[in-house]
Amino acid sequence: MDVRRTSLTAHETRNRILDAAQALFVAHGFEATSMRMITGDAGVNLAAVNYHFGSKDVLVREVLKRHLQPLNAQRMLALDAAETEAGDQPVKPHRIVDAFFSSSLDLASGSAAGREFMQLLGRTFTEPSPTVREYLATEYAPVIGRYRDAFCRALPTVPVEEILWRLHFMLGAMSYAVSGIDSLQVLTGVRIDEPDAMQRMRPRLMSFLLGGLRAPLPAGQGTDHTT
Amino acid sequence: MDVRRTSLTAHETRNRILDAAQALFVAHGFEATSMRMITGDAGVNLAAVNYHFGSKDVLVREVLKRHLQPLNAQRMLALDAAETEAGDQPVKPHRIVDAFFSSSLDLASGSAAGREFMQLLGRTFTEPSPTVREYLATEYAPVIGRYRDAFCRALPTVPVEEILWRLHFMLGAMSYAVSGIDSLQVLTGVRIDEPDAMQRMRPRLMSFLLGGLRAPLPAGQGTDHTT
DNA sequence: CTAGAATTTAAACGAACGTTTGAATGAAGG
């Protein structure tokens, strides 16, 4: 019943695989990254992935889960903190936005691996693979739910459908911003791979998101200028 | 020297391949879509793709080019019209935004094939394939250049880097909005595949984009409330 | 030291991939 045997090296093998896979997924995508590329870069045997993870599909999920689970946990904590601080008042919209997106930007600007993961995550949202979609849905469901409710309390005059759309737009803007999109980088001259790119982007993105969130409602059904 | 022989059916074969490929690319992605899936759905022989297009890579480019080239041409025309209308005055920001994004939304809400293509295009921005990136860059370069200049003239007090970032954010928000992202659709309850979804989204997206564009500059270096 | 489980290794598996080939098919031109 001893779990730890050769497990130190075993864990190291696992992590080497996860690291190599993440880098390759960012560079080439899930489908275009082969097991042989992963194990080659990781310096482990080809069979190691199937031994430690079972299949490529599970590996993909594990690569995402490794950083996404803590990220969403922190998003929950950040909203907890904001709600505690607000007492029985609703949390102000810009605090909600900050709680959600600062968690991402912290991860993206913390380390090279974090930035790499956020790039991957941005791409993953457009991934058609059913396995990936299913995992993302279950991982995000509780988080989106709580933030939606927080927004609804903060903006009681705004219809929930409107809030969901704006949340959708904000997620899109951030995902594209952090995932880089080299094609557009070339066009716009904006480089994401410079070390402090995330730090320079952060206030700009937050300002943009808040501006979009506070924009007047399209139907002309009143405007919302809460801060 | 007779070009038209059996070419009526030949063009039909080409289009059948393009249609089937587009639908499959949306559903499964470029890599995960095989030639056999494409030719099977199109009802043509496996060798037809290589005969008519040369390779799978060229087919991917042709699928994108078929609708993206006219789309970007219309973006140019829309900006032409706005500039003509404005005379020697700079075009107002909301007119520029409208010129760029209305072209996309027109395509997305015009037909099922148009919506399908916009979904594909949204995904394509995150595509790591060098061939695809290269094509997108060359196709978008002149368009982005002209719109950047138009924004610079319309907002002379805003630094060009700021404008590029916001253009980047706006593109991200729109791409995600039209490409659907089923995972988040499930979470947010927002469905993109309903027939009039684009029409209902359009004013909301435009309002959001303009709100973001007009947001106060983060550095505190003055705000911009041009309309 | 030894038994035995955990891990690594080299090799091979069948399946699916994009592409190529050469013959069959079809419609126009001389």
Next chain:
DNA sequence: CCTTCATTCAAACGTTCGTTTAAATTCTAG
């Protein structure tokens, strides 16, 4: 009618894919 050329077709090409196997190795527990 027969040649000609574009197109279609069935079949096969060699390669690479994810996965599996069984032996070799490494490590730990008793």
